[in-house]
Amino acid sequence: MWADRLAVLPVIVIGAWAVLLTVADLYIPEHRRRITAILAALGLIVGLVVNLFIQRHNPQTAYFGLAIADGFSSFLNVLFLLSGLLGIAVAHGYLQRQNIARSEYYSLLLFSISGMMLMGMAADLIIVFIALELLSIPLYVMAGFHRDRLDSEEAALKYFLLGAFAGGFVVYGIALIYGATGSTRIAAILSAVQSGSASPILLTVGAALILVGLGFKVAAVPFHMWTPDVYQGAPSSVTAFMAVGAKAAGFAALLRVFLLAFPTLSDKLVPLLWALAALTMIVGNIVAIVQSNIKRLLAYSSIAHAGYILMATVTLGQSRLMADAAAAALFYLLAYLLTNFGAWAVVIALEREEGKGLSIQDYAGLGKKYPALAAAMSVFMLSLIGVPPTVGFLGKFYLFRAVLEGGFVGLAVIGVLTSLVSAYYYLRVVVVMYMQEGEPVVNRDALLHWTAALSAIAVLALSLFATPLFQWATQATLYAAQ
């Protein structure tokens, strides 16, 4: 029993911290909001320390195989906790400037993170669903945090309705898989599938339905339509967090469930995943070209990146490659986390009240007036394209290599060509910053500038000294609970 609790201790810590923070917040005076933020950050740091201490390479199942703590979940925990810390860093000043500083923001953030962490540990489809809801419901509320603004309300409602709809598909899929195999444990599903006792129709359809639900979470085309609306309407700090955290959690489930439970369905699922990845890369990148609002641009960019990460799943069934592809996906997610938060920090630094300062044209002249901020933004844009020497390049290279080794030359070529298309719109931001005259207004918010600066340094430095990260990602192997 204690071993079980120890295995999922990071989730327990964050969840309990969130509950306590909600209560403690009642006793923190209104003008001392900062304390709540600091306490929340402290909780995340405690979570990081705990995760570090119980990090293990031999997997440890908990609660009769419902959850599992392995290298994969441990890597993801760091990713989620880090995105929480960065999420607080970009949110604190922003919420005050936008006049929506209410301290439940931080508890909601922590609740959502606990859901994401649970997602990384889920070894049972029911836990996948619970984690999905746990991470999503706080996000629905956070998307509507700007209650006075219609687009924020619209974002929250759309996200909630479509999210609930997609959640329904996941449950339906789980039910069908249970019907086919008699279990919701990933390990049990695998053995049922391998023994040939499972109904192939129900299994395939169930897997496809789960794919729909998770595809919605990671914003894969054609389940992506909510993304631009929600990313644009939600407060920017929420979007920054959502774009990284929710996506990573979706991929955590996608990788664990699909790579571990359905390797024998590869002939049926791989064409589906292939098409999903290709479509997502193509649509995300092409539509991004015409965007003039930076939040919408980054929304489509996040769709496109979901497509790249989806490429990792086509190695399904090639056991030699799957571990490599999963590691590549993890590395890519980490690269995306750093780059994306950095870019959002810059966006938030330029955003003013009433949604002003969000047009790409508002970045004109940034290079001259705020050279450091513009340089950081350029680094992020280059990393999003995947140009060396940035960590985004390594991530893409790692992924493309795994995909090419799997024999998917066509998919890799689509990836390369769409990266090229993406160069057009990312560089437009750089062109506007450096090559056009303007008077940009930047908020004085030390935390934001530090976030941008440190992310930029990390994006550059990690591309040159990536070996430990690679080792960490490759050790973050997936295990099916027995």
Place this chain on the structure above:
Amino acid sequence: MIIFAVLSGFGLAFLAPAICRWAKERSGWWLAILPFALTLYFFSLLPGLAEGEVQSLALAWSKELGLTFSFRADGLSLAFALLVGGVGALVAVYAGGYFGTKAPVERFYFWLFFFMASMLGVVLADNVILLFVFWELTSLSSFMLIGFEHDRNEARTAAIQALLVTASGGLVMLAGFVLLAQIGGSWELSSLVLRGENVRANPLYLAVLFLILIGAFTKSAQFPFHFWLPNAMQAPTPVSTYLHAATMVKAGVYLLARLYPVLGGTPIWLWAVGGVGAATMVLGGALALSQTDMKRLLAYSTISALGSLVMAIGIGSETALKAMVLFLLAHGLYKGTLFLVTGSVDHESGTRDVRHLGGLRRAMPYTATGSTLAALSMAGVPLFLGFVAKEYLYEAAYKVGALWITLVFLGALLNVLIAFRVGVAPFWLPAPAESGLPKRPHEAPWSMVVGPLVLGALSLILGVFPQVLGSVLVAPALSAAAGERLEVKLAAWHGVNEIFLLSLLTLGLGIGLFAIRNDVQRIAARLALPWGLDTLYQRTLDGLFALASLQTRVLQHGYLRYYLITIIVAVVGITAGGLFRWGGGSLPHLSLDLRFYELGIAIIIVLAGGVAVLSRSRLGAVAALGVAGYGVASIYLLFGAPDLAMTQFLIESLTVVLFVLAFYHLPNFAQLTPKRERMRDVVIALITGGLMTTFVFVAGGIQIHPSISQFFVENSLPLAHGRNIVNVILVDFRGLDTLGEITVLGIAGIGVFALLKLRMDQHPAKGGRPAQAGTKGGKE
């Protein structure tokens, strides 16, 4: 040491702004010290090469990905590195005079040295991925330098075009590299070179070849990707000199020469590389005919020259490779000079149009000297390096066939014409009477004269004494390109033979063409075709924009209901596909032994569904839905799941109540959708419903666990001491479920109470502010 050669360039780039601020107008001279020192360093490595000493170095970067910081300086690398360093030093000096202190020189020098370092990285890297990294960095710095005068729209467009073409080629090339490393078993060029046999025998050879060729061809402006280079002439002249004539555009040539031992020597190589090169060579010269701008003329002649280099590699014989190395140097020297001269002429006279220029000899004597030397070398006049190179090119083509030598002849002929139009006419011919120059010309400052003079003089000196080059530089470079050790003995004079006569003929005809240049230009301008990928490039861009807008209109319209339809259609597509394509198995046989009351309930449910859809009142629709729900619950009850039925009854009642509460805030119920859309919805609904029904049938045929109801019947008394099985299930067997439901209901109750209280508190104070929270709470 060799890694410092690359890194010091990046260091200088970052120091350049500070040096500019400190040295003011003399900064060009100071900044040239490092490139000059690097050139000397590369020279110092040359003697060792003859004895087989190759400088190399490898540092770990990321072994997992096959990445190392590995550099290697063999003959081929050094030939290019010398060009990069030497021309770099002269351009740095030249730019000091060209820009003066007006323009933002800091930015210029930053990107110039950034480029220089990246280019050195390209030619010195041994790891293919490292090479790719530097390759893309040169594209990036080229982008920044072409768009240097960014207030002009044409400069920005040209910058983006050049970047998109070269960087995309680079990405395609990366895919080729990854495949190459897989089939060659190594990421290092030095070991790949030894495994050419395996690579060429591999079935993926063609894929590798074409992917890499696209990278090389885009970078080196080969047909059909040549269009970006003339447009790139929007860059300041020092940039055009350095990047788009002497060095960067040669990166593709370098790569092809470097990979010749790995990929070359096959018939497809001859036709793909040699053929494209020859076509580019002639096309570049032909497209130049209609031009009058000195820079564009030079740009097309550069395309032509790059074509010759690529063609020589394509032919791949020893003579051809020798011609390639010689021509590479000759071209770097004369084309660099002519570009610098063009910049000076533009700078001092205010125009670059050859129709208006003339008689500058007197005003600009030194520039005229450098220019003339370079032009003679370019035209292939004996005793110049260009002549020596052209002799070898003729010889190489001569051995392959008549077609090739005709093409080389055509290309050479056109280049003679260009050489005279750009390098000789503006200085030696009298100025056209009708046109005055925008500025009164005078000699350029020293810093802008050094470059043309040095490079021009080298064209002559090396042409007279080519044997100096032969053993020191050409032999090692050739050995590296050919993949075996070769001796080279060069001579300025080969005696009178067919090839020499052909050279003379080229020269003579070229001068003849020059005499009627104005007619030629007019005719060519009339013939100019709107062909080439330039249009295709523009169309592709426009097409992408149109596609993006279309997607926004069709899919991203913001209407939630259509989002839902899209999702449903996608789900149906995916699952139906799964069902019919992969499902395979037939549906289980259905037994229709329905009891009459079951049938009755089913009919009621269906009728209720129909009423819900067709009802014109909201209340009616909701009530009908409730009836359907109750019907389902009764079926649960009939089949022995009372707990489930209980929950369902509760939920149905609650939903109806909540709906009724929410009606208060909703707008009137109206038929807003047109008939066609409603029909579409009907179709989608029927398909979805049909599919779900099929799943139910399929699922119904499966029984995994034995029915649980028997367990309840048998164990409810002995285990739970209860006679009422339903009660036992609710409070004992599924007690935890019940507790959970009670908790949820309790919390929901508290929430509703809180919201109601909030509303009551607000109403008197704020007067009629609609409590939106109330309706939202209801939905959660």
